[in-house]
Amino acid sequence: xxxxxxxxxxxxxxxxxxxxxxxxxxxxxxxxxxxxxxxxxxxxxxxxxxxxxxxxxxxxxxxxxxxxxxxxxxxxxxxxxxxxxxxxxxxxxxxxxxxxxxxxxxxxxxxxxxxxxxxxxxxxxxxxxxxxxxxxxxxxxxxxxxxxxxxxxxxxxxxxxxxxxxxxxxxxxxxxxxxxxxxxxxxxxxxxxxxxxxxxxxxxxxxxxxxxxxxxxxxxxxxxxxxxxxxxxxxxxxxxxxxxxxxxxxxxxxxxxxxxxxxxxxxxxxxxxxxxxxxxxxxxxxxxxxxxxxxxxxxxxxxxxxxxxxxxxxxxxxxxxxxxxxxxxxxxxxxxxxxxxxxxxxxxxxxxxxxxxxxxxxxxxxxxxxxxxxxxxxxxxxxxxxxxxxxxxxxxxxxxxxxxxxxxxxxxxxxxxxxxxxxxxxxxxxxxxxxxxxxxxxxxxxxxxxxxxxxxxxxxxxxxxxxxxxxxxxxxxxxxxxxxxxxxxxxxxxxxxxxxxxxxxxxxxxxxxxxxxxxxxxxxxxxxxxx
Numbered sequence: 001x002x003x004x005x006x007x008x009x010x011x012x013x014x015x016x017x018x019x020x021x022x023x024x025x026x027x028x029x030x031x032x033x034x035x036x037x038x039x040x041x042x043x044x045x046x047x048x049x050x051x052x053x054x055x056x057x058x059x060x061x062x063x064x065x066x067x068x069x070x071x072x073x074x075x076x077x078x079x080x081x082x083x084x085x086x087x088x089x090x091x092x093x094x095x096x097x098x099x100x101x102x103x104x105x106x107x108x109x110x111x112x113x114x115x116x117x118x119x120x121x122x123x124x125x126x127x128x129x130x131x132x133x134x135x136x137x138x139x140x141x142x143x144x145x146x147x148x149x150x151x152x153x154x155x156x157x158x159x160x161x162x163x164x165x166x167x168x169x170x171x172x173x174x175x176x177x178x179x180x181x182x183x184x185x186x187x188x189x190x191x192x193x194x195x196x197x198x199x200x201x202x203x204x205x206x207x208x209x210x211x212x213x214x215x216x217x218x219x220x221x222x223x224x225x226x227x228x229x230x231x232x233x234x235x236x237x238x239x240x241x242x243x244x245x246x247x248x249x250x251x252x253x254x255x256x257x258x259x260x261x262x263x264x265x266x267x268x269x270x271x272x273x274x275x276x277x278x279x280x281x282x283x284x285x286x287x288x289x290x291x292x293x294x295x296x297x298x299x300x301x302x303x304x305x306x307x308x309x310x311x312x313x314x315x316x317x318x319x320x321x322x323x324x325x326x327x328x329x330x331x332x333x334x335x336x337x338x339x340x341x342x343x344x345x346x347x348x349x350x351x352x353x354x355x356x357x358x359x360x361x362x363x364x365x366x367x368x369x370x371x372x373x374x375x376x377x378x379x380x381x382x383x384x385x386x387x388x389x390x391x392x393x394x395x396x397x398x399x400x401x402x403x404x405x406x407x408x409x410x411x412x413x414x415x416x417x418x419x420x421x422x423x424x425x426x427x428x429x430x431x432x433x434x435x436x437x438x439x440x441x442x443x444x445x446x447x448x449x450x451x452x453x454x455x456x457x458x459x460x461x462x463x464x465x466x467x468x469x470x471x472x473x474x475x476x477x478x479x480x481x482x483x484x485x486x487x488x489x490x491x492x493x494x495x496x497x498x499x500x501x502x503x504x505x506x507x508x509x510x511x512x513x514x515x516x517x518x519x520x521x522x523x524x525x526x527x528x529x530x531x
Contacts, residue, residue: 005237006269008262012051018236018268019051020228020261026056028220033137033176038163039218040143041180044346046262046302049180049223053139056178061100064137064175065108069096072142079151083118089155090117090126101265108134120158120489127162128172135175144181156185156211163348172200184344185212223259226251233281244281253285256290258359260346262302266293274350287461291443294364303365309345310369316341321354323348324367324446325428327456330355360445367446371432390437397442397462399469399500403529404516406502410531426504427456427471439460456489468496474505474530488524500527 007017032039041520045047050070057068069092094113108130117126130136146152162173179185228508230250257263270289271277277288310317318339322328330477332350333339339355342348347362348355357363390402410429437446442462460467474480483501491499515530 002054006265006272008046008265009268010050011054012048014221018109018232020224020232020264022048025052025220025222026059029056029178030059030418032216032218033178036175037216038159038177038212039179039215040185040212041178041218041296042182042184042344043180043222044260044344045182045305047346048261049222050141053141053180057137057139060137063367064135065097066100066137066139067093067096068139068141069093070141071145073145079146082120082151085151085155086117086119086123087115089123090114096522102338120154124158124162127174131172132280137176137178138174138181139178141180143179144183153211160211160214179215181211182344184340185215191447200213222261224254224261225259225265226254228259229253229264236268236272242279242281248283249281249286252286256286257361258349258362260359260361263293263359263361266300275452283462287443290361290364291461294361294368295439306345306347306362306366307369309341309347310366312339313338316347320347320357320366321370324357324363324429325370327427357446363446364443368435369433370428373436391441395441395463397438397467399460399463399467400516400527402434402437403469403500403502403527406430407516407531408530409433422452426473430471430502434460459494466494466496466497467500468494469500469502471502472504474503483530484519484521484526487526488522498525498527501529503528503530505530 002016004016004018012019027143041049045421053068057066060066074092076087078084090112094109095447097109097112098389112130114126117123125256143152159174159177162171163177165171166173209325226247227250230246232252233244234245236242237244251265253264267286267289269283270292271279271281274289274292276292277285279285280288309319315338319330319342323330330339330351332343332355339348342355343350346358347366349358357366389511390398390405392398434444438460444458444460447457447459456471458469458471460469466488468491470490472483474478480503487501491497515528517528518526519526
């Protein structure tokens with residue numbers, strides 16, 4: 001019997017793979033289908049869409065003729081003309097039905113493959129005929145893999161018109177249609193831009209206005225929560241008896257992944273198979289898996305997509321930089337095109353009305369990406385830290401020495417005239433200094449839910465040690481004492497005794513010297529560095 005595994009590519013099968021139970025999500029979508037709704041499932045890359053649709057189609061097949069097809073890999077020629085598309089589309093349906101175990105006769109399947117259907121007018125009539133006595137559900141995956149969006153938009157218009165006629169009881173058509181992909185139909189123009197088409201024609205823009213305005217909103221949360229993850233880990237624990245605290249590990253996995261399906265499966269797979277992790281099913285093991293994922297593994301396709309999208313959309317790059325590095329608060333405004341792009345690609349999510357990075361793994365990866373792209377100043381390249389004295393013979397990281405050396409180096413390189421630059425990019429400068437020091441032995445993440453324009457909170461894991469660092473700009477003695485209180489409260493929430501505070505101070509006082517000292521505040525020890 002095949003050994004069960006955590007699968008990160010292709011379709012997952014609960015008989016062979018450890019999977020989160022998604023029955024409740026499938027039931028919710030089944031209700032939408034039962035009511036005859038048309039809708040789109042737009043989720044980021046590697047979000048489990050294909051597996052979800054496969055499980056859904058199996059369930060729907062009990063009540064409907066369910067046609068589950070995909071536009072991936074059918075070739076550019078299929079979208080070169082109406083005739084090519086119609087023939088390819090009908091062939092996909094014919095092939096899908098041939099592979100499905102059903103209780104209808106072969107003549108129905110054969111009838112779909114009609115080579116006389118060579119345009120959308122004939123296709124519409126053919127669909128009416130095939131759906132006249134049977135309830136057919138059409139599922140199309142990878143809809144954004146089309147090579148000719150004009151043909152695809154015309155096809156959507158056909159489905160829309162037939163739906164409207166069905167509602168007037170004038171015509172038969174598909175009982176329900178589900179389209180799945182990354183790009184929302186509303187944002188198909190974004191795909192054109194990413195492919196180098198800067199200005200679609202006026203005629204094409206008219207086509208894009210409302211080809212799919214019959215679709216109902218699809219609001220189902222397809223991410224996994226900690227309980228979902230725990231259910232999957234219970235099955236693994238039953239098979240392997242590792243002795244893990246299932247809920248503790250599940251909550252830690254959720255803390256880093258935000259429930260992003262691929263990231264959840266990837267961390268579990270690494271804990272199960274990565275020799276260096278030694279099947280350490282514990283929060284520390286999860287952290288070590290995260291470190292391997294973001295620092296040592298080759299770029300996976302998900303990270304590759306994030307990099308590509310940040311490169312393609314300059315406004316997206318600036319927006320994410322403002323949130324993650326500059327600490328700016330951005331409202332999650334659905335009408336904002338940049339918000340739409342960032343949300344569509346899964347980079348951000350809505351947290352109490354604010355746009356924040358979706359999960360900690362993305363925070364780490366994207367921050368490292370920004371650092372790798374950093375060409376802000378020639379001086380920033382001289383901030384590379386030296387590990388001498390910072391890491392002792394036992395491999396322990398000395399954060400006090402690290403920050404003291406940063407303060408000294410910073411004072412040597414930057415002067416009063418650099419103030420505007422530092423106010424904008426001081427946090428990036430510190431990260432540029434820190435990253436080479438912890439690479440190989442640790443990693444960090446930004447506590448985005450605590451970030452505002454005046455502070456940035458970093459959590460650095462190195463070996464078995466964890467360091468909590470807050471970066472701020474100087475806004476006076478009162479604000480500095482408030483920073484002590486904020487950091488002390490945060491340390492309590494993390495059950496930590498020590499914390500580190502770095503403050504960039506631009507007061508014009510030639511006699512003022514940088515400060516590096518330990519202070520006691522409300523039961524916490526804080527290493528206070530003022531530069």
